[in-house]
Amino acid sequence: MRATVLVRPKQGILDPQGEAVESALGHLGFRVADARVGKVIDLEVDAADAAEAKAQVLRMCEQLLANPLMESYEVEIVG
Amino acid sequence: MRATVLVRPKQGILDPQGEAVESALGHLGFRVADARVGKVIDLEVDAADAAEAKAQVLRMCEQLLANPLMESYEVEIVG
Numbered sequence: 504m505r506a507t508v509l510v511r512p513k514q515g516i517l518d519p520q521g522e523a524v525e526s527a528l529g530h531l532g533f534r535v536a537d538a539r540v541g542k543v544i545d546l547e548v549d550a551a552d553a554a555e556a557k558a559q560v561l562r563m564c565e566q567l568l569a570n571p572l573m574e575s576y577e578v579e580i581v582g
Numbered sequence: 583m584r585a586t587v588l589v590r591p592k593q594g595i596l597d598p599q600g601e602a603v604e605s606a607l608g609h610l611g612f613r614v615a616d617a618r619v620g621k622v623i624d625l626e627v628d629a630a631d632a633a634e635a636k637a638q639v640l641r642m643c644e645q646l647l648a649n650p651l652m653e654s655y656e657v658e659i660v661g
Contacts, residue, residue, distance in 0.1 A: 524623060531645055533641075534628035539624045542622065543588050543619070543622045545617070548613070
């Protein structure tokens with residue numbers, strides 16, 4: 504099954520990459536605020552159904568994909 | 583308006599970060615394939631409506647957020 508994981512810096516955590524993006528967009532003439540940069544991870548999981556796939560991917564997030572102190576994550580099973 | 587941009591390496595483009603994630607997950611005992619890592623960018627856009635916001639963010643993608651040679655992008659206006 505195909506899964507998509509979104510990993511984002513938590514609110515209140517400094518995000519230098521987001522600040523750089525915001526500043527660069529401002530220099531290009533765009534009016535933006537509060538830019539935050541995270542990761543999107545797409546992967547193929549070996550699972551019998553969507554529920555099992557989601558449970559597996561949540562464990563991957565806890566063990567590797569996200570740093571729970573600084574990042575939040577969201578898992579979507581695409582099918 | 584709040585926008586979310588997903589920037590992913592195009593098919594056929596080498597993705598060393600995805601390969602590293604896939605290999606590390608394999609070492610942890612997960613059976614995964616075809617892992618790809620991209621970016622998620624959340625930002626607040628100054629626009630009158632969702633259509634104008636989307637047009638602006640698409641221009642940001644072309645000018646800064648994505649490398650059109652190597653990356654594809656998707657824009658969602660959250661509201």
